[in-house]
Amino acid sequence: MAQKRLDYKGQSFSLSYEILESQNLSAPTLVILHGWGASRTLMKQSFGGLFKNFKHCYVDMPGFGNSPTPPFALNTYDYAEILKIFLGQLSLIPSHCSIMGHSFGGKVATLLEPKELILLSSAGIQVPKSFKVQCKIALAKSLNRFVPRLSRIFKQFLRSKDVENMDEVMYQTFKNVVDEDFSSIFAEFKSPCYIFWGERDLATPLKSGEKIHALIPNSKFFVLGGDHFFFLKGAKEIEKLYLNIKK
Structure with missing residues (x-):
């Protein structure tokens, strides 16, 4: 290496x-x-x-x-x-x-x-997102808009499995490229x-x-x-x- x-x-x-x-x-x-x-x-x-x-x-x-x-x-x-x-x-x-x-x-x-x-x-x-993914996106946007504190609590749950355990920089990178x-x-x-x-x-x-x-x-x-x-x-x-x- x-x-x-x-x-x-x-x-x-x-x-x-x-x-x-x-x-x-x-x-x-x-x-x-x-x-x-x-x-x-x-x-x-x-x-x-x-x-x-x-x-x-x-x-x-x-x-x-x-x-x-x-x-x-x-x-x-x-x-x-x-x-x-x-x-x-x-x-x-x-x-x-x-x-x-x-x-x-x-x-x-x-x-x-x-x-x-x-x-x-x-x-x-x-590729069109599944109904499950669409629901998670809608929930995340609603929580972020109306209940920011709750949004932070549920952020990990709402994230894709592709970014589990990744830090914020890589999560934002994933959002940029996905x-x-x-x-x-x-x-x-x-x-x-x-x-x-x-x-x-x-x-x-x-x-x-x-x-x-x-x-x-x-x-x-x-x-x-x-x-x-x-x-x-x-x-x-x-x-x-x-x-x-x-x-």
Whole structure:
């Protein structure tokens, strides 16, 4: 594990990362980004022994894994800018790299405008909220407006499970990124894109993957067995499908 310190918007950030070298010294770089609440460890566990024609770069994005909580709440565009600075410190140019991103990491990867994009059940398509979630949002707004003290007491109960035990900065960051609509961003992406999806994904439904595929002109779409974390068991199949395209 290594650490890089960088400055962004006048504040200091520290990012934890790991490089896996290829036996081919001239191998291109594959940057692999985790999803919300995960870390580089999960991604290395899945892909560390695969894609051997690449040098791998795994990074804990700010607030995850071994990278400290950011000094202020971020949005996905902030994450992308921070990653650009980080990659620059490693003498890596995103447009010369292949970048893989799972879920939230898929949005960050797309904004980096890589030479080649690999999306794993990417976030970025707005999905209608369930009735239960709509009720929780309505209750939170009512309490905050009419009974602020009670709102603070019930805040933890009303929060999404995705942000349980997270501090206020990361909670605000989650609120910033969770409902972003990346439809126009996907539509503007012109480089090759390979989209892989779990057929039983409930966090980012299969219809979201189909829409991203329709939006990105130069994309290919593959459905695999599994849920939102289908790649934990399906990493070899992802590699196989990717390599078949390259033949």
